[in-house]
Amino acid sequence: MKSLITLAVSSFFLLPFSFAAAAPRNVILFIADDMGQNAGCYGDPNAKTPALDRLASEGTRFRFAFCTSASCSASRSVIMTGLQNHSTGHYGHSHAAHHFSTFSSVQSLPVILGRNGYRTARIGKYHLAPEEVYRFDFALPSNAWNPVGMANDAKAFIADKSKPFFLYFCTLTPHRSGGEIAGHPLKPNPFGNHVNYPEIKDVKYDEAKLTVPSYLPDSPACRAELAQFYQAISRTDAGLARLVEILKETGQYDNTVIMFGADNGPAWPGAKTTVFEPGMRLPLVVRSPDQAKRGVVSDAMVSWVDFTPTILDIAGVKEVMAPPLVRGEPEGGTEGKAAGKKKGLVKYQFHGRSFLPTLNGDKLPGWDLIYASHQFHEIQMYYPMRVIRTDRYKLILNIAHQLPYPFASDLYASATWQAFLNSGGSLYGKRRLAEYTYRPRYELYDLEKDPDELVNVADRAAYKKIFDDLAEKLKTYQQQTRDPWFSKYEYE
Amino acid sequence: MKAVVALLTLLTLHCGHSFAAKPNILFIAVDDLRPQLGCYGVTQVKSPHMDRLASQGMVFNRSYCMVPTCGASRASLMTSIRPSPRRFVTHLASAEKETPGIITLNTHLKQNGYYTISNGKVFHHPEDNAIGWSEPPWRPGSSTAPKKGGKKKAESKNKDEDGKKRGRPFAVSELADDEHADGQVALKTIADLRRLKDKGQPFFLAAGFFKPHLPFICPEKYWNLYPPETIKVPANDHPPKDAPAEAIHNSGELRAYSGVPKTGPLPGELARNLIRGYHACVSFVDAQVGRVLDELDRLDLAKNTIVILWGDHGWNLGEHTLWCKHCCFETSMRAPLIVRVPGLKGGLKTDALTEFIDIYPTLCELAGVPVPSHVQGRSFVPLLKNPSLPWKEQAIGRFGNGDTIRTDQFRFSEYTDKQRGPIARMLYDHRVDPGENVNISERPANAKIAASLTERLRAGKGKDNDLSKPARTQP
Numbered sequence: 015m016k017s018l019i020t021l022a023v024s025s026f027f028l029l030p031f032s033f034a035a036a037a038p039r040n041v042i043l044f045i046a047d048d049m050g051q052n053a054g055c056y057g058d059p060n061a062k063t064p065a066l067d068r069l070a071s072e073g074t075r076f077r078f079a080f081c082t083s084a085s086c087s088a089s090r091s092v093i094m095t096g097l098q099n100h101s102t103g104h105y106g107h108s109h110a111a112h113h114f115s116t117f118s119s120v121q122s123l124p125v126i127l128g129r130n131g132y133r134t135a136r137i138g139k140y141h142l143a144p145e146e147v148y149r150f151d152f153a154l155p156s157n158a159w160n161p162v163g164m165a166n167d168a169k170a171f172i173a174d175k176s177k178p179f180f181l182y183f184c185t186l187t188p189h190r191s192g193g194e195i196a197g198h199p200l201k202p203n204p205f206g207n208h209v210n211y212p213e214i215k216d217v218k219y220d221e222a223k224l225t226v227p228s229y230l231p232d233s234p235a236c237r238a239e240l241a242q243f244y245q246a247i248s249r250t251d252a253g254l255a256r257l258v259e260i261l262k263e264t265g266q267y268d269n270t271v272i273m274f275g276a277d278n279g280p281a282w283p284g285a286k287t288t289v290f291e292p293g294m295r296l297p298l299v300v301r302s303p304d305q306a307k308r309g310v311v312s313d314a315m316v317s318w319v320d321f322t323p324t325i326l327d328i329a330g331v332k333e334v335m336a337p338p339l340v341r342g343e344p345e346g347g348t349e350g351k352a353a354g355k356k357k358g359l360v361k362y363q364f365h366g367r368s369f370l371p372t373l374n375g376d377k378l379p380g381w382d383l384i385y386a387s388h389q390f391h392e393i394q395m396y397y398p399m400r401v402i403r404t405d406r407y408k409l410i411l412n413i414a415h416q417l418p419y420p421f422a423s424d425l426y427a428s429a430t431w432q433a434f435l436n437s438g439g440s441l442y443g444k445r446r447l448a449e450y451t452y453r454p455r456y457e458l459y460d461l462e463k464d465p466d467e468l469v470n471v472a473d474r475a476a477y478k479k480i481f482d483d484l485a486e487k488l489k490t491y492q493q494q495t496r497d498p499w500f501s502k503y504e505y506e
Numbered sequence: 507m508k509a510v511v512a513l514l515t516l517l518t519l520h521c522g523h524s525f526a527a528k529p530n531i532l533f534i535a536v537d538d539l540r541p542q543l544g545c546y547g548v549t550q551v552k553s554p555h556m557d558r559l560a561s562q563g564m565v566f567n568r569s570y571c572m573v574p575t576c577g578a579s580r581a582s583l584m585t586s587i588r589p590s591p592r593r594f595v596t597h598l599a600s601a602e603k604e605t606p607g608i609i610t611l612n613t614h615l616k617q618n619g620y621y622t623i624s625n626g627k628v629f630h631h632p633e634d635n636a637i638g639w640s641e642p643p644w645r646p647g648s649s650t651a652p653k654k655g656g657k658k659k660a661e662s663k664n665k666d667e668d669g670k671k672r673g674r675p676f677a678v679s680e681l682a683d684d685e686h687a688d689g690q691v692a693l694k695t696i697a698d699l700r701r702l703k704d705k706g707q708p709f710f711l712a713a714g715f716f717k718p719h720l721p722f723i724c725p726e727k728y729w730n731l732y733p734p735e736t737i738k739v740p741a742n743d744h745p746p747k748d749a750p751a752e753a754i755h756n757s758g759e760l761r762a763y764s765g766v767p768k769t770g771p772l773p774g775e776l777a778r779n780l781i782r783g784y785h786a787c788v789s790f791v792d793a794q795v796g797r798v799l800d801e802l803d804r805l806d807l808a809k810n811t812i813v814i815l816w817g818d819h820g821w822n823l824g825e826h827t828l829w830c831k832h833c834c835f836e837t838s839m840r841a842p843l844i845v846r847v848p849g850l851k852g853g854l855k856t857d858a859l860t861e862f863i864d865i866y867p868t869l870c871e872l873a874g875v876p877v878p879s880h881v882q883g884r885s886f887v888p889l890l891k892n893p894s895l896p897w898k899e900q901a902i903g904r905f906g907n908g909d910t911i912r913t914d915q916f917r918f919s920e921y922t923d924k925q926r927g928p929i930a931r932m933l934y935d936h937r938v939d940p941g942e943n944v945n946i947s948e949r950p951a952n953a954k955i956a957a958s959l960t961e962r963l964r965a966g967k968g969k970d971n972d973l974s975k976p977a978r979t980q981p
Contacts, residue, residue, distance in 0.1 A: 150619075152619075153618050155609060155614065156879065167879070170876070
């Protein structure tokens, strides 16, 4: 209300500068790599994350935050466009032979912000293509395995007060890495911990005392890897701590909205690349200098398609006028050719919406449903899935259910999975290996009764009404978002 | 004047984050060009266009390549990482393969808003860090090359008399400039300038010319600039006195051409023809560079375009019995570097020691983009403003098993055997012996200076493990 009055007054006196009073906030979007809700503030019994916990105590922690595709590159393309990746052509990894990229007519967050008076920079992991679509003013060089070093490397950019800024801060932690822990008999992946980072004090975890999440096997190899994973999470958290410190040192803390999220869940079979809860349910902690309440826990269901609209909302960008989004490129394809002829700008539509109204934790109607859409991780991993998830149910459509579920090369090679294969067991965590590998067309889980998603109730009569309702909603959503896989409803 | 002010403002910023309009960069590489040009005081060589560039910019009299062979030199320049015994070693060096994960100059500029183009020979391998070019790297002979001529045509005319694959080392070509690879590089670069002018995005346009690399083939008019009777072999066409055997090679690159004896000194006429052909090719390339510079002026782009011209290393024309590069002498290590920055005073020369790894951070500073932490060079922007500033105390490079250090007064080289350690060394006093004709490393009176230079060389040279190793990325 106060800002409304200010606005009214200033517009009366200074008409051409009516927005001068409400200078847009800076935004830092911190995206960790392969991290679930593995933080103290989320009740994770292992994680030591004082900086993130502190951020949550000053801001809002979302319990129900979801990526749309549990795969690095695909997920990041969604974060940066506000669109499901089935609509942008960014079906999987952008790097090396995988070679997916985004249609050139897509309007990305940094480009829109750049047009609206923001300075934009990215630091750390990028994993997007092409450069032209995801253009930032600056690519700040840094070692993305060292989040504290990254924060230091971003300081000059943060300190500049000439314009509001958007900083896309992407650590490579806690992703799996190369290298090894010298002398460890179980050969756990070191998650980047085998390198010394002079700025960071290592936080070590005791393998024996860890609580193993229910989707993972409680084996020595898995414990050894979890200890490394959590150490890398603490290193990520140290980066957040340093970033906050720098914001305070430069006088930008109370002028900056910080958002902390991740691209997808932890790098283990059962999480990353899957649409099970460990793969897609992620941390989201937001601290805005403008929020009325602090230390809020929000039950609003938000999705990564919401990031771009939310950040544009913070930036005061009410609508985006742009040439219409077309599939394909101007010189190729019939749709592309037609697009070349289309003139003029249209109001650009996102698949998400701003979640700023939910920051105060009020129970608002309409925030109880999200959709997800996954196609590929690596190029050899074709496995399109669609998800509709409510506060209680999750319906998964496995479009290519005839195929065995494909493995990511690094997850397959992991000490955890190799130890599981060598054990000859059939139960991975609580899930049968056969059920992990061979999946039905539809999976429906009642998460209230079955939080581990083990009992598929899609065919049960008692759930028929729910199934029909969700399946219909999912189909409608696919049609609305021009899902290329929608046509399979018609010819199969 | 506006541009001058903008650029001066830009130059005074040291934090690396500038929001002034970014200047364009025209990045001209010339293969095997030794710093014997008019603007380097060698008036016999006809290089009017490079001289014109120099008259508007700064000539670096003592700039040194990192490795005197093309692939390695270029990989080191484009990464700003020193060569080491196992990194950037041969002409086939690859930045992408030998320093994976390191952001090269082109990629870094592209990621920071530049439209980046590679024409001709920039990296040795076109596919090296191709991700850092906004368009696929272009070379003459590719499908988008102008129809007529090209490298193949000019060089296939070069008769292969005694069955050697490479043909003869020199020839007069009856083709027009545009039918040679370098003419095509110029044409493509000119076409790009026209296209980029209105793109609304700063550009980093790299034009890599192939001559005066062997074989020396160019149109007759350039040969005619050098009457045969004016060509003289160098006075020091003998090994330096007391030089170790390690210092001298057999010029294998040249020996692979037909009509060149396998070993031993070259017949006088062949030597003079090679020298004449080399200089003719320098003038030929100079003309191609001139066409590009003319277009830059015509399009009114010169006012906001930095021009940097460099040769990848020196070249021997019979000095010390050597031909080609591949050694630790001044004739191989010293290379041309001319930089023209809009708004800065032109016609200046500096004797400061600079190394080619300094180019990367210099262009970053001029472009107002941050300098990556892996960079081992040092920006010479301050020198561009004041050529007589006290500067680097040494320039260090290497070739094969030799490491070499140049100070203001001396060049000292040390050869190391993997098993046995140091096996030979040499020292030249440039104050009295600029031709490096007498090795004085073993004279008792020089023991102290040799020891001190040994220590500086060993401390400052590139080492296989001197890159901080980030954990490997597996997205």
